[in-house]
Structures are given as structure tokens and as C-alpha cells.
Amino acid sequence: MAEWIAGVDIGGTTLSVGIVAAEGGRPRALRVDDTPSGGGPEEVVDMVCAMVRAAVDELARTEGPDATVAGVGVAAPGSLDRARGVVLESHNLGWFGLPLRDRVQAATGLPTVVENDANCAAYGEWWQGAGRGFRSVLGITLGTGIGGGIVMDGRPFAGATGAAGEIGHMTVEFGGRRCTCGGRGCLEPYASGPGIARAAVEGLAGGTRSTLPELVAGDLNRITAATVHQAAAGGDAYAAEVLARAAQMLAAGITGAVNLLGPEAVVVMGGVTAAGDLFFGPLAAELGRPRFRSALDACTVVPGALPGTAGVVGAAGVFRLRTDPARG
Amino acid sequence: MAEWIAGVDIGGTTLSVGIVAAEGGRPRALRVDDTPSGGGPEEVVDMVCAMVRAAVDELARTEGPDATVAGVGVAAPGSLDRARGVVLESHNLGWFGLPLRDRVQAATGLPTVVENDANCAAYGEWWQGAGRGFRSVLGITLGTGIGGGIVMDGRPFAGATGAAGEIGHMTVEFGGRRCTCGGRGCLEPYASGPGIARAAVEGLAGGTRSTLPELVAGDLNRITAATVHQAAAGGDAYAAEVLARAAQMLAAGITGAVNLLGPEAVVVMGGVTAAGDLFFGPLAAELGRPRFRSALDACTVVPGALPGTAGVVGAAGVFRLRTDPARG
Numbered sequence: 001m002a003e004w005i006a007g008v009d010i011g012g013t014t015l016s017v018g019i020v021a022a023e024g025g026r027p028r029a030l031r032v033d034d035t036p037s038g039g040g041p042e043e044v045v046d047m048v049c050a051m052v053r054a055a056v057d058e059l060a061r062t063e064g065p066d067a068t069v070a071g072v073g074v075a076a077p078g079s080l081d082r083a084r085g086v087v088l089e090s091h092n093l094g095w096f097g098l099p100l101r102d103r104v105q106a107a108t109g110l111p112t113v114v115e116n117d118a119n120c121a122a123y124g125e126w127w128q129g130a131g132r133g134f135r136s137v138l139g140i141t142l143g144t145g146i147g148g149g150i151v152m153d154g155r156p157f158a159g160a161t162g163a164a165g166e167i168g169h170m171t172v173e174f175g176g177r178r179c180t181c182g183g184r185g186c187l188e189p190y191a192s193g194p195g196i197a198r199a200a201v202e203g204l205a206g207g208t209r210s211t212l213p214e215l216v217a218g219d220l221n222r223i224t225a226a227t228v229h230q231a232a233a234g235g236d237a238y239a240a241e242v243l244a245r246a247a248q249m250l251a252a253g254i255t256g257a258v259n260l261l262g263p264e265a266v267v268v269m270g271g272v273t274a275a276g277d278l279f280f281g282p283l284a285a286e287l288g289r290p291r292f293r294s295a296l297d298a299c300t301v302v303p304g305a306l307p308g309t310a311g312v313v314g315a316a317g318v319f320r321l322r323t324d325p326a327r328g
Numbered sequence: 329m330a331e332w333i334a335g336v337d338i339g340g341t342t343l344s345v346g347i348v349a350a351e352g353g354r355p356r357a358l359r360v361d362d363t364p365s366g367g368g369p370e371e372v373v374d375m376v377c378a379m380v381r382a383a384v385d386e387l388a389r390t391e392g393p394d395a396t397v398a399g400v401g402v403a404a405p406g407s408l409d410r411a412r413g414v415v416l417e418s419h420n421l422g423w424f425g426l427p428l429r430d431r432v433q434a435a436t437g438l439p440t441v442v443e444n445d446a447n448c449a450a451y452g453e454w455w456q457g458a459g460r461g462f463r464s465v466l467g468i469t470l471g472t473g474i475g476g477g478i479v480m481d482g483r484p485f486a487g488a489t490g491a492a493g494e495i496g497h498m499t500v501e502f503g504g505r506r507c508t509c510g511g512r513g514c515l516e517p518y519a520s521g522p523g524i525a526r527a528a529v530e531g532l533a534g535g536t537r538s539t540l541p542e543l544v545a546g547d548l549n550r551i552t553a554a555t556v557h558q559a560a561a562g563g564d565a566y567a568a569e570v571l572a573r574a575a576q577m578l579a580a581g582i583t584g585a586v587n588l589l590g591p592e593a594v595v596v597m598g599g600v601t602a603a604g605d606l607f608f609g610p611l612a613a614e615l616g617r618p619r620f621r622s623a624l625d626a627c628t629v630v631p632g633a634l635p636g637t638a639g640v641v642g643a644a645g646v647f648r649l650r651t652d653p654a655r656g
Contacts, residue, residue: 159590170584182618262487290510
């Protein structure tokens with residue numbers, strides 16, 4: 001009788017739920033939906049719990065009624081009180097002091113643990129993805145923001161103060177672009193999805209030749225990082241240059257992070273991985289330029305292997321780790 | 329009968345040796361000398377061992393013949409094979425593959441351990457200095473270069489690859505100043521001693537009003553970071569601005585490091601601590617500006633409390649930790 005764990009990834013735009021075998025593997029009964037907005041935390045938590053129950057039911061249908069779901073691992077954004085499973089502060093979702101663990105436990109009847117979403121994604125890649133076999137992994141998720149998670153000796157690492165891994169707010173250009181955090185020159189405004197889109201739009205304002213305006217029917221506000229990938233993949237040199245610049249800024253952030261932390265691997269996740277060589281080519285080229293090498297040479301930088309599911313897999317893995325630490 | 333440990337700090341310009349009680353406290357029988365150059369590793373190691381023997385003899389005279397020195401902790405620059413006590417690569421000293429532990433053991437007759445100098449300085453401040461009582465400390469030494477050392481849960485942290493802590497080579501200004509490592513925009517060329525001196529000289533080239541030329545009798549090549557402190561302390565607004573700029577760049581590096589690593593404290597060491605408020609004032613002001621705050625607000629940034637001896641104290645502490653881990 002196999003044992004299973006539900007993994008939940010709560011994002012600002014997307015909710016993902018799947019069931020992962022305790023020994024690992026691809027998530028089953030996967031469901032993805034838009035994060036409801038306007039209804040507050042209750043609506044989101046209700047929807048998450050309904051998705052978990054539906055996934056558990058689906059698993060029973062496909063794996064037989066004996067398939068046991070041991071519990072729920074939840075990947076949540078923001079700062080957490082891990083011991084109590086409380087989301088202290090998530091500006092992304094507008095949650096402050098939400099007792100997420102207790103709510104999910106009550107609604108699903110399953111033991112629940114809560115961990116930071118970026119840490120879950122990094123843990124998922126370490127456990128079942130591109131970070132397998134490395135002793136320590138820095139996971140970087142390029143999305144609406146830039147999330148960073150650290151796995152050290154097989155465990156999520158949150159630092160002494162619980163707030164480690166925030167690579168998006170490393171300064172890479174002193175006095176540079178304004179960041180949503182209020183600072184300047186953070187990595188996030190250069191290499192996040194909106195950062196890439198904004199750089200593309202700003203460059204177009206100068207009358208640059210590009211297929212981008214066509215792709216959005218002239219409405220430049222509709223340009224996203226995905227539009228930039230699409231244009232670059234179609235041979236648009238300007239779009240390729242915008243992507244390359246973002247990759248170069250990420251290389252600067254990775255250099256700093258690797259020199260400080262000395263991980264064996266960096267796993268780059270998020271939508272940008274779909275751009276493939278258009279992004280990872282310039283990233284590798286920039287990392288290969290002259291710079292302080294000892295930590296970089298000892299570190300492997302790879303794209304994530306679990307697009308869309310690293311958080312779900314990692315959340316399930318964190319549940320397994322916390323409830324049966326000997327397995328970690 | 330008290331037990332003692334010899335601490336050795338091997339720097340590119342200075343050798344320091346002292347004897348530290350196993351329970352801590354100020355180093356005794358302290359001696360400091362210039363690092364001999366030109367004679368290769370042999371000459372340096374011979375001198376270090378002679379200094380250790382002299383310090384042990386002095387201790388016997390002051391503490392009585394029963395004072396037992398249990399061993400030697402050596403702080404060495406560069407990358408290390410800790411298990412074998414070998415300096416793999418120190419560009420600073422020109423040492424490659426030097427079996428430092430065995431040499432010191434043979435010449436002193438005392439068990440010896442070797443640890444990275446920046447880690448020893450951080451460990452010294454954590455054990456006996458400004459980092460006491462914190463669970464994790466990032467130590468930053470501003471000198472000829474910028475060294476970084478991490479203490480986590482009471483132990484030096486070297487990362488999975490043994491190369492962690494190199495905060496001097498975090499990129500803080502993409503495409504900025506050339507660094508000795510070959511890269512651009514690293515923290516080191518902005519906030520190291522030579523970086524501060526160079527910034528001062530470059531600004532003077534424009535005909536800026538300053539007392540600096542006077543202080544070096546017109547020979548601008550003689551300007552060092554200490555000259556800049558001296559001028560600033562004497563009311564030179566230009567020199568104060570140069571120091572403030574270095575402090576601001578350091579703040580950018582600290583922001584990135586703290587966001588990534590989440591330590592409880594950052595201890596800033598090195599000659600620059602002598603500048604006091606002229607440096608730490610602008611540093612605090614810059615750290616207080618709008619930026620991503622959760623990890624920074626949970627972190628204390630302080631000047632080191634063991635000027636000149638953090639490495640000696642830390643090396644002795646690392647010996648104690650490695651030979652009696654229960655004490656750590």
C-alpha cells in the first residue's frame with residue numbers, strides 16, 4: 001500500500017494541487033486554477049481545500065480506495081511562523097497573521113505543514129528535479145517577483161531569522177532601477193517577468209525595430225516576458241537582447257549568491273525556463289566571463305526540471321521531511 | 329590548571345600570534361610582526377613557529393610552568409583542504425598546496441588546525457567579541473581585500489563547496505569598477521582599503537578642495553584608507569564623502585548578503601572600524617533607506633570589538649571547537 005501526500009502551491013495568480021507518492025515521482029491528480037481575488041483569505045483557503053479533497057477523491061479512483069493520503073504540505077508566499085503554520089505577512093495575497101495550517105487541517109481532516117513557496121520550489125527540485133544528488137541547492141524562481149529558496153544538507157534553510165533566500169532583493173546595480181520593495185538596483189526589477197517586459201517596452205519607446213508591437217496589436221501594455229520570449233524565438237534580435245540583458249543581471253545575482261553561500265547547484269525556475277537557450281545561453285556566457293571563480297567553478301547552474309510543479313512536489317516533500325525527519 | 333591555545337593569524341602584511349585561554353578572554357603573550365616576503369612559504373612558516381614558541385615561553389613565565397598549551401589554531405588566507413590542513417591556493421601569499429598544518433605541528437610539537445582567516449575573524453567576534461550571543465554571524469573584514477566569514481549555529485560555515493563567505497566578490501554595481509578577480513562591480517574595489525584610497529585619488533584629480541594632498545606631502549600615491557580617515561576626522565568634507573560612499577556600497581553588499589543568508593548579526597571588522605561614526609554613520613543611514621526589510625530588520629549590524637586580534641582569538645576558538653566539538 002503506497003503512501004501519498006497532497007502538495008499545495010498557493011500563488012498570487014495560480015493555485016496548484018497534486019498528490020505525490022511519499023517515495024517521490026510525478027504528482028498525480030494535478031489541478032491548477034486561478035487564485036480567486038476579492039473574497040479575501042477565506043475564499044482562497046476554501047478553494048484550496050476543495051481542490052485537495054477533489055484530488056484525494058481522484059487518487060482513490062485511480063489508485064484504489066486503499067491509497068492513503070498522509071497529509072498536506074502547503075507552499076505559501078510571504079513570511080511564516082513555521083511552528084504554528086501561520087502566514088505572518090504576504091503582501092502578494094494581502095494575508096497578515098492567517099492561521100493557514102489550522103484552517104487547512106480543519107477543512108481537510110489531514111495533518112498539514114506550511115513552508116515558504118520559494119523554499120518548497122527549491123526543495124522540490126532538490127528532491128525530484130534538477131537539484132537531485134547535490135548536497136546544497138539555491139533555487140531561484142523568476143516570476144512576478146523573484147523568489148529564492150535554499151536547501152542545505154537536504155533541508156530547507158531559512159536562516160537564523162527565518163527570512164533567508166531573498167535573492168530578488170540583492171543589490172546588483174547600486175542606485176539603479178526602483179524595486180517594489182522601495183529600494184534601488186535590486187535584481188528583481190531586472191530579471192523578473194515584469195522587469196523583462198518593462199525593459200522591452202522602455203527600449204521600444206526609442207523607436208527600435210522589433211516585432212513586439214505587432215505581437216500585441218500595438219498595445220505595448222500587453223507585452224509580457226512571454227511575449228518577449230515569443231518574439232526572440234521568432235528571430236527578433238531586439239527581444240533576444242532584452243532577454244540576454246536580464247540573464248546577465250541574473251548572472252550578477254548568482255555570482256554574489258554563490259560566492260556568499262557556496263552551494264553545489266543553482267536551479268533556475270519559472271516561466272523564463274521556457275525560453276531555453278535564448279536565456280540560458282547568455283546566462284552561461286556571462287557566468288563564464290572573468291570573475292571570482294572558486295565558488296562558481298564548484299557550482300552547477302541549471303534550469304529547473306519540474307516546470308509548474310516544483311512547488312507542489314516540494315510542499316509534499318517538506319511534509320514528509322517534517323513528519324518523518326529520518327527520511328530527509 | 330588553566331588550558332591555553334595558541335592562535336595564529338597569517339596575513340599578507342602582518343603575522344599575529346597570541347595565547348588564548350580555552351574559556352576565552354583577551355589573548356596573552358601577543359606578538360605582531362611584518363610578514364616576511366621574498367623567502368617563500370618556508371620563511372613565513374619558520375617565523376610563525378618561532379613566534380608561537382616565544383609566546384608559549386612567555387606564557388610559562390607569566391602564568392607559571394603548569395600553563396598547558398593544548399595546540400595551535402592557524403588562520404590562513406585562501407582556499408583550504410581543512411581535513412588535511414593544506415592551503416590549496418592563496419594568491420595573496422603565493423602559496424599553492426602548502427601542507428601548513430603538518431609544518432606547524434612538526435615545528436612546534438603541538439596539534440594544529442587550519443581554518444580560513446575570514447572565518448576565524450568571524451568566529452573570534454562570535455565567540456568573544458561583538459557577535460556574542462547571536463546564533464549566526466556574518467563577519468566582514470575590510471582590509472587590502474574584503475574577507476567574509478560566516479558562523480552558523482556556533483560553527484564556521486564554509487558552504488557545500490568550502491568556498492562560502494566571499495562577500496567581497498558580490499556584484500554591487502553591474503559593469504562597474506574592475507576588481508582584482510577580473511570581474512566588474514564587485515564590492516571589493518569600492519569598500520576595501522585600496523578601493524577607498526583609489527576613489528579618493530580619482531576624485532582629487534578633478535581639482536577638488538581637500539587636505540589630503542597636504543597629508544601626503546603632495547604624493548597622492550601615498551594616500552591610503554587611513555589617510556582618508558585622518559583627513560575626514562580633521563573635518564575634510566571631501567574625505568568624509570569618500571568614506572560615506574564606501575559605506576553606502578558596503579550597505580548594498582550587506583543588504584544582499586543579509587537577504588540571502590538571514591544572519592542575526594553582521595560584524596564589520598578591519599582598519600575602517602577606526603573611522604567610527606565617519607563610516608558607521610553613513611552605513612546605518614544607507615541601511616535605513618527604503619529597501620526590502622524583513623531580513624535586515626531582524627539583523628544587527630555592528631563594528632567588531634576585537635580590532636587586530638579577532639583572527640588570533642578565532643583561530644584559537646576553532647582549534648577548541650574542532651578538538652572538543654561538544655564545547656562549540
